[in-house]
Amino acid sequence: MQWNREWKYLVVILGGFILCYWLPVEQIEALLWPASPLWEALYLVRWYAQEHVVLCLVPAFFIAGAVGVFVSQAAVMKYLGPKANKVLAYGVASVSGTILAVCSCTILPLFAGIYRMGAGLGPASAFLYSGPAINILAIILTATVLGPEMGIARAVGAIIFSVVIGVMMHFFFRKEEQEKVVAAAAMPEPEVTRPLWKVAVYFFSMVGILVFANWGQPQNSQGLWHEIWASKWLITGGFAALLALCLVLWFRVVASAIYGVAIPVLFLAFMFPEQPIIAFIVGIIGLSLILTTRKDNEELQEWFETSWDFAKKILPLLFYGVLIAGVLLGRPGHEGVIPTAWISSLVGGNSVSANVFAAVLGAFMYFATLTEVPILQGLMGAGMGKGPALALLLAGPALSLPNMLVIRSVMGTKKTLVFVCLVIVMATMSGLIYGTFWG
Amino acid sequence: MNVLVLGTGCKKCNDLVDNAKQAAADLGVEVSIEKITDLNQIMTYGCMTTPGLVVDGTLVSQGKLLKPEQIAVFFTAK
Numbered sequence A: 001m002q003w004n005r006e007w008k009y010l011v012v013i014l015g016g017f018i019l020c021y022w023l024p025v026e027q028i029e030a031l032l033w034p035a036s037p038l039w040e041a042l043y044l045v046r047w048y049a050q051e052h053v054v055l056c057l058v059p060a061f062f063i064a065g066a067v068g069v070f071v072s073q074a075a076v077m078k079y080l081g082p083k084a085n086k087v088l089a090y091g092v093a094s095v096s097g098t099i100l101a102v103c104s105c106t107i108l109p110l111f112a113g114i115y116r117m118g119a120g121l122g123p124a125s126a127f128l129y130s131g132p133a134i135n136i137l138a139i140i141l142t143a144t145v146l147g148p149e150m151g152i153a154r155a156v157g158a159i160i161f162s163v164v165i166g167v168m169m170h171f172f173f174r175k176e177e178q179e180k181v182v183a184a185a186a187m188p189e190p191e192v193t194r195p196l197w198k199v200a201v202y203f204f205s206m207v208g209i210l211v212f213a214n215w216g217q218p219q220n221s222q223g224l225w226h227e228i229w230a231s232k233w234l235i236t237g238g239f240a241a242l243l244a245l246c247l248v249l250w251f252r253v254v255a256s257a258i259y260g261v262a263i264p265v266l267f268l269a270f271m272f273p274e275q276p277i278i279a280f281i282v283g284i285i286g287l288s289l290i291l292t293t294r295k296d297n298e299e300l301q302e303w304f305e306t307s308w309d310f311a312k313k314i315l316p317l318l319f320y321g322v323l324i325a326g327v328l329l330g331r332p333g334h335e336g337v338i339p340t341a342w343i344s345s346l347v348g349g350n351s352v353s354a355n356v357f358a359a360v361l362g363a364f365m366y367f368a369t370l371t372e373v374p375i376l377q378g379l380m381g382a383g384m385g386k387g388p389a390l391a392l393l394l395a396g397p398a399l400s401l402p403n404m405l406v407i408r409s410v411m412g413t414k415k416t417l418v419f420v421c422l423v424i425v426m427a428t429m430s431g432l433i434y435g436t437f438w439g
Numbered sequence B: 001m002n003v004l005v006l007g008t009g010c011k012k013c014n015d016l017v018d019n020a021k022q023a024a025a026d027l028g029v030e031v032s033i034e035k036i037t038d039l040n041q042i043m044t045y046g047c048m049t050t051p052g053l054v055v056d057g058t059l060v061s062q063g064k065l066l067k068p069e070q071i072a073v074f075f076t077a078k
Helices: A003-021 A025-032 A037-070 A073-080 A086-095 A104-116 A121-133 A136-146 A148-172 A196-213 A223-230 A232-250 A255-271 A276-293 A298-329 A340-347 A352-364 A372-381 A386-395 A401-438 B011-027 B039-044 B068-076
Strands: B002-006 B032-036 B052-055 B058-062
Touching: A003 A037, A003 A298, A025 A037, A037 A136, A037 A196, A037 A276, A037 A298, A037 A372, A073 A086, A086 A121, A086 A148, A104 A121, A104 A401, A104 B039, A121 A148, A121 A401, A136 A148, A136 A372, A148 A386, A148 A401, A196 A232, A223 A232, A232 A255, A232 A276, A255 A276, A276 A298, A298 A372, A340 A352, A340 A386, A352 A386, A352 A401, A372 A386, A386 A401, A401 B039, B002 B011, B011 B032, B011 B068, B052 B068
Parallel strands: B002 B032
Antiparallel strands: B002 B052, B052 B058
């Protein structure tokens, strides 16, 4: 971490966050232009800053950074190369989007590579669809903002349909013998690092922190869900302890560093039991310090830098997305510039036309990473049905007009058209199914 | 020495170009550094994960943002 270069970004991001967290929107509105829907943009920004940045986005950035650094790309690529088992390749392609496409600009070269040099058109198409569709950050934010059912539906839908799309692409074009580009494919050597189970436990601890810190309050005050909610911070603390253990045992962090962080965190947790977020923030700061100050521990530094890169790239995009979504669509219960009636008539309910419209809109519109979430939140608040919402989520991130043009340069117009149609059809169908059973 | 950086234009690829220039400057060797952004061309080198580094026609690294010291190794191996 080159602090002399990065401190400016940190100041801007922190300053912006603090400003948004405490923005006196009500006063500004009353002073400047009362009752205008434009202020919805600022209300929504403040809501995101207060509800989702610290507890959800920041841990998500750490997790995404960890995936980029600790999960071996090369080991995964083995399953997608020219000698790969074809059946297994579909399964791997459908889930590996999260692992391989950590930088979104690698999706297209990877797709081209798998298509021409690797396992072929089928797995390549599956990967092309799943890469953006099951982006870790997007699933996490979807689950926390739009509800766990939508997050899970999105992830499951993306995985299932990427396999279906891949298989159908292979089926439609099976007669074409694609000449594999015989290049000296210098496949990266899988590095021998730590065993998979250790990495799995480490990730499990971080996901645990994320899930339980964000455990929503259930409707009834009885039952398992409620019990979990009542003790969520205790459980979160347990996972944090597990993470600390992993770091000490397997990542060469010295125990004294952990105590240095744990003691202030526990102290603050006891001092301010009503505001666990304070202890949480100190925990995050502590973790960041541990990662950036171990000069000899390159892995940890790389982990932090990758997470930080994500934050720098994504936070501005999300900020603009939230502003635009706020202005156009408002918040649930408050109208934006676009009247609710229009939205409900176009994409309300769960009709076939609503789902198709949502899928087509998603396919052609460009969504910068994560912006689909506030936009969808606004649409759903304005009357969009859950089915069409899922359709948009499944078609949106994977495709856009500019990206269709690039795909076309790799696999030609006919295959691109078939691919786009398959995405739209699959998205529509998933929307219809989801809307019928969970709508 | 002919060096090509393969990448579609995100920060990692641009950083790789900078690091390659740095490596050349540190070693005092003359290299010509070119950036390839066309997907089909990138594939002809056998690169599946960008950014990729090609030195004198051979793909020496892919999917990694190498530091100048790591790139320098390839410059001196010639």
